[in-house]
Amino acid sequence: GSLAADGGRGDRRGRNKAPRAAAIAAADASSSSHYNKAGCAVPLFDVVVVDEAAQATEPSTLVPARWIKPGGVFVLVGDPKQLAPTVLCRERAVSDALAMSLFERLQANGAIAHALTVQYRMTPEIRAFPSAEFYGGALVDGRERPRGVRTRTRTLRGATDDDDVEIDVDDDVAAAVDASSSVHVHVHARPYVVVDVRHGVERRGAHGGSGGSLSNAAEAKLAAEAYVAIKTRAAAARSNVVSVCLVTPYRDQIAALRAALARHVAAHDAKWAPAEFATVDGVQGREFDCVILSCVRARGGGGAGFDDDDGDDGDDDDASAAARERRSRRTIGFLGDARRLNVALTRPRDRLIVLGHAATLRRADETWARLWTDAERRGCAFYHAALAGRTSAGQPRRDGARASSASSFFDALLPVERGTRRDEEEERRRPDPPPRKRARGTEAAAPVDVVDLVS
Known part of the structure; x- marks a missing residue:
């Protein structure tokens, strides 16, 4: 058979020929409506597959569904x-x-969905939290070790012996792990860092x-340091090109990230x-091979204050869940959408770095609170040494000493230990500041968080 693709607005001739001349046709859902203009009076296909x-x-x-032959299959x-x-409608x-x-509606009405639970993208360390949080722990790994890559298995420490993980690392990282018990060496080997x-x-x-x-200038700066380290x-390896994507929910932060990385992405x-x-x-x-996720939202200092909660909607579980979701959206906007978080966490193949303000995210959203708790338990939660006035070895930094260089981003990370969470917990228990008054005619903060797409 033959294959034809709908070329969109600029390829009307190819589009009109596609349904009659090809055994397989590819089009977006809306463009398939033009098959009617091509003079097709009867259904065309035995099978119609709608992706995404x-x-x-x-x-x-429903647009492509009209072209299924009687007795055909709609996937x-x-x-x-x-x-x-x-x-986009606000009503x-x-x-x-x-x-x-339609996918969800059919599921809700008893249609059987066949789950594909074997994933071939993420390393087990990256896969662990999304699988447990969003898929009930159903995801299993089908990814094999790349041919020609020499690796060794080493154990990375978690909060307890039960949380230790085994991971395949490059020879040079394995040697560093063997030579030192410092967590600053181990962080180099971790595919997942928060x-x-x-x-x-x-x-x-x-x-x-x-x-x-x-935008968040501090996160943009650390994202640049993380990119330089990668x-x-x-x-130095000169073996494979490593694709990196810097992901964020906000366009202003994209501008901040571009500015912070400008000279680095232009380097030879x-x-x-x-x-x-x-x-x-x-x-x-x-x-992508590596993803750096910048969360942006941080209520500290000059950040935006929390809006007041609408109050409890009653004892009904569904109503309480809806109230929590609305509060999360007001506080951290896009980050309060669990679906978006799932997308962001499941894009990388080999390394995921999450940059965020833990106190803000923990307090605002239960999913984020579980993410931070899970990262701490597994020994994946860190903070930057320069922010604490300490060297990467944990010693006090002398006045005037420079912070860690961009190339040593991972060396400058200090582990978040259980005792260091007290200040965060106290901050979470503090009452919200009163909502700031807005000038007449200006919009509230929440409506700004309407769909923000960057292709």
């Missing part, structure tokens, strides 16, 4: 635990009606983003670690 069906609105999914492929359909009745995909950017502060409109988008290692050795910048929505369905 859980992210499509119900009406758009919906998607992940209802990731991004939901994009609905709740309309948005609620369109927010559920960094508490305690001094970070969110700023609105600092980079001129539309609608008063948010790039330096890749350039950047070819070994090409960098991309995108929002969480922009990386749905994609994958």
Whole structure:
């Protein structure tokens, strides 16, 4: 048979020929409606497959369904635990009606969904939390060790012996782990690292983003240091190009990240670690060797204060859950969407670095609280040595001493130990500051967090 693809608006001739001349046709859901203009009066296909069906609105999914022959098969492929359909309408009745995909509606009405639980992308260390949190621990690893890569198995320490993990690492990292018990050596080998950017502060409109988008200069600086460390290692190895994506929920932070990394991505050795910048929505369905996730939201210092809670909606579990979700969205915006978090955490193949303000995220959202707790338990939670006025070896830093260089980002990470969480817990228990008064005619903070796509 033959294959034809819908070329979109600029390829009308190819589009009109596709359904009659090809055994297989590829098109987005909306473009398949043009098959009618090609003079097709009868259904065309024995099988119609709709990919990313859980992210499509119900009406758009029904468009290609009209071209199934009698007795044909209609296959919906998607992940209802990731991004939901994009609905821009702010009228709740309309948005609620369109927010559920046909995939989810069929599931809710008893249709049997066949779960594909073997994942081939992430290392086990990266896969562990998303699997437990979003998929009930159902994901299993099918990824094999790349051919020609020499690795050794080493044990990385967790909070307890039960939390220790075995991991395959490069020869040079294995030698460093064998030579030292320091956690600063072990962090180099960890594919999954969560960094508490305690001094970070969110700023609105600092980079001129539309609608008063948010940025966090401290996270942008650390993201640049993390990228340089990855790039330096890749350039030294000179074996494989390492793809890096810097992901954030906000366009203003993308501008901050671009500015922080400008000279690094322009350097001659950047070819070994090409960098991309995108929002969480922009990386749905994609994958990278390394992902640096900048969470941005931080209420400290000059950051935006929390809005008052609407109060308890009653004893009903569903109502209480809805109230918690609304409060989370008001406090941390996009980060309060568990589906977006799932997307962000499952994009990397080999390394995931999460930069965020732990106290803000813990307090605002239960999913984020579990993520930090899990990272601490597994020995994956850190904070930056320079932020504590200490050297990477844990010694007090002399006045005037420079912070760790960009190339030693991982050396400058100190482990978050159980005792260090007291201050965070006390901060979480403090009452929220009163909501700031807004000038008449200005919008509240929450509506700014409408869909923010960067391709």
